[in-house]
Amino acid sequence: MCGIIGIVGREEVAERLLDGLKRMEYRGYDSAGICTLHDGDLVRCRAEGKLSNLTRELATSPTPGEVGIAHTRWATHGAPTECNAHPHATDEVALVHNGIIENFRSLRDGLTKRGRTFESETDSEVVAHLISEQVEAGKSPEDAVKAVLPQLRGAFALAIAFRDHPDMLIGSRRGSPLVVGFGDGEIYLGSDALALAPLTQKIAYLDEGDWVVVTRDSATIYDKDNNRVEREISTSGASAAAIEKGNYRHFMQKEIFEQPTVVAQTLNSYVRPLEQQVALPQMDFDISAISRVTIVACGTSYYAGLVAKYWFEQFARLPVDIDVASEFRYREPVLEPGGLALFISQSGETADTLAALRHCKEEGQTIAVVVNVPTSTMAREADLLLPTHAGPEIGVASTKAFTCQLAVLAALAAHFAVKRGRLDREQEAEIVSHLLEAPACLNAALNHDAEIAAMAHLIAPARDVLYLGRGADYPLALEGALKLKEISYIHAEGYAAGEMKHGPIALIDEAVPVVVLAPSGPLFEKTVSNMQEVRARGGKIVLISDREGLEEAGEGCLATIEMPRVHPLIAPLVYAVPVQLLAYHTACVKGTDVDQPRNLAKSVTVE
Ligand code: F6R
Numbered sequence: 001m002c003g004i005i006g007i008v009g010r011e012e013v014a015e016r017l018l019d020g021l022k023r024m025e026y027r028g029y030d031s032a033g034i035c036t037l038h039d040g041d042l043v044r045c046r047a048e049g050k051l052s053n054l055t056r057e058l059a060t061s062p063t064p065g066e067v068g069i070a071h072t073r074w075a076t077h078g079a080p081t082e083c084n085a086h087p088h089a090t091d092e093v094a095l096v097h098n099g100i101i102e103n104f105r106s107l108r109d110g111l112t113k114r115g116r117t118f119e120s121e122t123d124s125e126v127v128a129h130l131i132s133e134q135v136e137a138g139k140s141p142e143d144a145v146k147a148v149l150p151q152l153r154g155a156f157a158l159a160i161a162f163r164d165h166p167d168m169l170i171g172s173r174r175g176s177p178l179v180v181g182f183g184d185g186e187i188y189l190g191s192d193a194l195a196l197a198p199l200t201q202k203i204a205y206l207d208e209g210d211w212v213v214v215t216r217d218s219a220t221i222y223d224k225d226n227n228r229v230e231r232e233i234s235t236s237g238a239s240a241a242a243i244e245k246g247n248y249r250h251f252m253q254k255e256i257f258e259q260p261t262v263v264a265q266t267l268n269s270y271v272r273p274l275e276q277q278v279a280l281p282q283m284d285f286d287i288s289a290i291s292r293v294t295i296v297a298c299g300t301s302y303y304a305g306l307v308a309k310y311w312f313e314q315f316a317r318l319p320v321d322i323d324v325a326s327e328f329r330y331r332e333p334v335l336e337p338g339g340l341a342l343f344i345s346q347s348g349e350t351a352d353t354l355a356a357l358r359h360c361k362e363e364g365q366t367i368a369v370v371v372n373v374p375t376s377t378m379a380r381e382a383d384l385l386l387p388t389h390a391g392p393e394i395g396v397a398s399t400k401a402f403t404c405q406l407a408v409l410a411a412l413a414a415h416f417a418v419k420r421g422r423l424d425r426e427q428e429a430e431i432v433s434h435l436l437e438a439p440a441c442l443n444a445a446l447n448h449d450a451e452i453a454a455m456a457h458l459i460a461p462a463r464d465v466l467y468l469g470r471g472a473d474y475p476l477a478l479e480g481a482l483k484l485k486e487i488s489y490i491h492a493e494g495y496a497a498g499e500m501k502h503g504p505i506a507l508i509d510e511a512v513p514v515v516v517l518a519p520s521g522p523l524f525e526k527t528v529s530n531m532q533e534v535r536a537r538g539g540k541i542v543l544i545s546d547r548e549g550l551e552e553a554g555e556g557c558l559a560t561i562e563m564p565r566v567h568p569l570i571a572p573l574v575y576a577v578p579v580q581l582l583a584y585h586t587a588c589v590k591g592t593d594v595d596q597p598r599n600l601a602k603s604v605t606v607e
Pocket of ligand 1: 298299300301302344345346347348349350353396397398399482483486
């Protein structure tokens with residue numbers, strides 16, 4: 001979590017650091033801070049809460065200087081207060097940190113015994129003191145960092161400034177991402193290429209364990225064993241414009257409406273429309289030999305994985321194990337030799353998923369990742385990279401990344417089915433034609449925006465909302481509930497429709513809206529029976545179905561939302577739209593912060 005940026009520049013840096021933080025605010029927004037080197041001093045300005053507070057603070061306490069570091073925080077250790085805000089500093093050293101120093105307590109105890117005092121409750125401040133001790137003992141910045149890094153356990157990206165070395169910064173990464181950007185007579189550090197987009201497109205991605213000494217015209221990189229190494233400089237595709245809201249009120253709204261375009265863009269890489277075939281990237285393993293897939297992810301990406309489980313099993317008869325990454329890693333899962341482990345992630349940096357990926361790698365699994373950031377750590381550690389082309393997703397609640405993940409997973413399910421002899425050419429062509437209908441169907445679903453906005457007034461007063469679905473639409477019920485709770489703060493739960501009668505139906509009364517996802521198809525009748533059980537107990541139903549479904553079961557509902565009639569393979573993509581819109585408009589009615597909901601951050605780089 002958290003975003004960090006550093007500039008060794010030729011001009012004043014405060015404004016540019018602030019702009020970089022703005023681009024990374026999706027990584028955390030509990031507090032923010034800047035430190036520059038000026039006239040032999042470390043000049044700090046920090047503020048609790050959103051970046052706008054820091055901007056205000058800087059107007060009265062400016063931080064002049066051409067070299068500086070900055071941070072936007074998602075709190076882990078210590079409340080989101082000003083004194084816990086980064087940069088953390090001693091007289092000699094200031095630093096910003098993304099990640100967690102797991103052994104900070106013992107390090108802090110040692111430092112306290114040696115007479116050091118702390119101003120914050122954070123794990124990060126101990127690193128500033130450890131480096132400071134080395135500097136005070138006469139070591140150079142490089143030797144001080146070299147001495148301290150081996151003492152740290154956990155995940156971190158650091159950018160460190162030294163009072164007595166005003167023309168340099170040192171960066172370091174282990175577990176959390178850090179990039180080096182090359183400008184014209186300036187060099188930058190940042191959590192991601194997006195943060196540096198207006199400054200430079202020339203980016204080097206540091207490898208695990210690397211650390212780097214940055215001056216105005218050089219970046220000297222060392223690996224984890226302190227050997228000098230070169231890292232390739234590539235041109236980042238990150239565009240500054242990609243993170244503008246345009247005419248939309250919120251990023252989330254913009255991203256919901258981008259879905260037809262980005263799903264089409266993503267499908268373009270996975271199907272050949274003329275040949276009507278699925279086309280996956282080159283693999284250097286035999287996919288038809290895979291006998292079991294283990295899917296691991298978190299949050300919304302996990303729900304995409306749950307949908308894929310239905311597809312892989314149904315279309316390809318391929319057994320799937322699936323788990324949330326935070327549980328998977330520590331339950332000692334039994335992995336078949338030669339198995340395929342599939343990780344799904346928008347950011348490609350989620351610490352739980354990354355830890356699970358590395359565990360599977362150690363266990364000899366082939367690693368496939370469905371990831372939206374092609375330069376992310378997961379992308380770089382995969383044997384098979386299956387990129388989604390959703391473009392930067394800034395709204396904290398994932399929307400377009402989810403439907404793009406589903407598009408890739410649907411193509412992968414079809415590919416498995418072909419390779420396992422479960423789909424002949426004709427059936428494959430039919431599946432491809434359905435996949436290619438997805439963008440138009442997403443457009444049709446978006447046409448119900450105004451109607452869903454009106455409906456949001458019925459949902460906004462509720463204290464609890466339930467979502468029901470069956471089969472591949474059950475994960476959509478989970479996703480609908482997650483979207484609603486994370487941005488509107490209304491308590492919501494998703495249930496497999498048939499599971500209601502085993503307990504949750506006790507929650508039903510007239511105050512609980514129940515959103516039912518029921519496309520026409522083999523599971524429709526059964527879902528509707530469960531819906532009637534809810535209605536019989538006074539539950540207020542919002543039914544999302546196609547015209548046939550609504551004609552059959554729409555009467556007496558609190559509200560209905562009509563979706564186009566679609567093949568079951570693309571139903572989860574299309575039905576994602578109304579649940580996203582319902583959550584979005586409900587949050588707008590409630591006046592919550594849609595793009596930056598409380599307590600959350602976009603990229604969760606701590607376990
Ligand atoms: C919910 C949401 C989160 C993420 C989860 C995994 O809207 O965005 O639940 O899906 O934190 O993140 P990634 O996909 O980046 O691994």
